[in-house]
Amino acid sequence: MTDRQSRPETHYDVVVAGGGAGGVGAALGAAQAGARVLLVEKYGFLGGAATSSNVLAYCGFFQQGAEPIKAVGGVADLVLDELKALGLDCEPFSSPTTLNWIILLEPEAVKLALDRVLHRHSVDVLLHARVAAATRTADQIEAITIAAMDGRRRVIAEAFVDATGDANLALVAGLPCRTGNDMGHLQAVTGPIRVGGRNKSIPIDRSAIITAFETYNETGAYPSARPDGGIYTEVPRTGDMWWMMYDHALTDLSSESFTEAEQASRAAGYEYVEVLRKHVSGFEDAYLLQTGPQIGIRESRHPPARYELTKEDLLTGRQRSDGVARAAWPIEDHAVPGKPVYESIGGEGFADIPLDCLRAKGIDNLYYAGRTIGADAAAYASIRVMGTAFATGEAAGRAAAN
Ligand SMILES: Cc1cc2nc3c(=O)[nH]c(=O)nc-3n(C[C@H](O)[C@H](O)[C@H](O)COP(=O)(O)OP(=O)(O)OC[C@H]3O[C@@H](n4cnc5c(N)ncnc54)[C@H](O)[C@@H]3O)c2cc1C
Structure with a gap:
């Protein structure tokens, strides 16, 4: 009997692909909404860029300014609580280079804190497991195929969240993705x-x-x-x-x-x-x-979303009734290596991200979290940070669970 034949299909309410800030936020949001959740991560640990690329600060939790005004709470606070229990202070720290408020991280604490918080919320986690294929109807994903250490397995769910950073689920589901900005140029x-x-x-x-x-x-x-x-x-x-x-x-x-x-x-x-x-x-x-385990990737593929957050939305600090998360980190563009350009968020210091940024265009039961959400090139340079990713993740998970 092959590995595949020996495995029954498994059913979940929500499957989350990717265990970075976006994926952890989505899994917690869906679990809090009462869903049975599976999170699938290709590495042997959670955390995404924080643990795989030495990105050792959470940005986006606070607005810019003399005092740290919180922009992201919800399930992200559960993660911070676990980190505090492991001895990190998680206090807002003013970055000496950019003068923005960040939360400094130690990666082993991040790995353990994320294991614990997902366990407490009864999220099933599969590590060393890569989303490799998807089967779908015209407007729904029916199931995904996971390539894992013990072979391939098929998992069926009512809804899916692509939190892979690189839009790998959207890609294997056949959605046309954009690489980099409108000109195909990638951030360094x-x-x-x-x-x-x-x-x-x-x-x-x-x-x-x-x-x-x-x-x-x-x-x-x-x-x-x-x-x-x-x-x-x-x-x-x-x-x-x-x-x-x-x-x-x-x-x-x-x-x-x-x-x-x-x-x-x-x-x-x-x-x-x-x-x-x-x-x-x-x-x-x-x-x-x-080093690594892998280099820090700022930008790769952008899957099609029902709305793309715009530079104008951020520069005017646009607030909206369908907002589900806040973008508060300045636009931080790395189009030219070594020369980041910053532009501050306008209005009251944050912009609302509408649910349509988190909804796939063309597949009704696919949601985006973290850096896969819909955004134009400039807005992307703000929303990709991990604090914001927790917030879009939570919103995507809640929407996927309903
Ligand atoms: C050099 C650099 C510096 C940065 N500095 C900061 C900073 O200081 N603070 C900050 O907040 N942000 C920073 N960012 C941005 C931030 O790290 C990312 O944009 C953020 O991690 C996005 O979160 P995410 O959950 O969407 O994606 P990721 O963190 O990339 O997580 C995606 C996860 O999905 C997994 N995955 C991918 N494909 C599959 C698959 N097929 N199957 C299963 N799992 C899969 C990956 O292994 C990964 O764990 C920086 C980025 C870079 C590159």
Whole structure:
């Protein structure tokens, strides 16, 4: 008997593809609405970019301004509570580089907190399980096929949420997806790294980093596009440095392009830490603690939604009666590697995201969460952050459960 023949089909009310902030939000939202929920994640842990790409800060929980005004609560607060129980303070922290309010993360705590919060809400989780195919009628997904360690299995559900970041469920369901912006241009990928072994009693000296990289960039194999020393903070409870210094222009979504980006980013990370060791006080014994597991992907495919949030919606802080989540993070455009451009949200400091951004065009029982939701190129550069992803996830999960 093959693996496939030995497995009965399984039924759920809601299946969520992807276990990042969007997927966890969706699973919790659907479970709170009373649905029987399955979450499917291709890696061996949850967290999405926070745990797979060293993106160690939640953005989008607060509006910009002198004081942190909360824009996202709901199930995201359950996640923060679990993180606090594991010793993270989860207090709003003003990023020294961008002056926006963020919540600093430690990835092992994130993994465990997400396991726990989903378990408490009776969400079934399958790790090492990739959504590989879908069967559908004209306007519904009937079932998905999951490729897992023990072979393939088919799962039927009333509704599905694509929280894969890369619109992988929409893609296998046959929806036509846009790559990048209207011109097919993708935002830069970045290889965030963790640096261990620094002398924590010596503050990180940005001017020394800048000087060291002026020299490195003249002859080094992987010149950094960030002459300002990049974005860095301390990883909570560790003293490690979280550092975003290597950006890479991604030309397309081919495996060849990703392979090149991953390998260049890894090599750059290694060389950059050597630069710190040689030229920056406090880093004499530093070492590259961690890359990845994968490079940080800002943008890939956009599936068709019933409404695309617009730049105008954000710049005017548009509020609307069909709003289900708030976008509060500024437009943070990385069209050119190493040169992010920020534009603030207008109005009262947030814009409403309507439910139609979370609904697939062409499939009635498919919802989007996180960075798959409908948005034009500029609005996408705001809504993709993880705080907002929890909020769109929760709303997608609740809608899918009804
Ligand atoms: C370099 C960089 C820096 C950033 N900085 C910040 C920051 O400081 N703060 C912030 O809030 N945001 C930041 N962002 C943006 C943010 O990390 C992402 O946009 C965010 O993680 C989106 O959440 P998500 O849940 O939609 O997707 P993801 O976090 O990408 O999660 C998607 C999940 O789906 C899984 N998946 C994919 N395909 C499948 C499949 N076929 N089957 C099963 N599972 C699948 C993936 O493994 C992943 O776990 C940054 C992004 C990058 C790249």
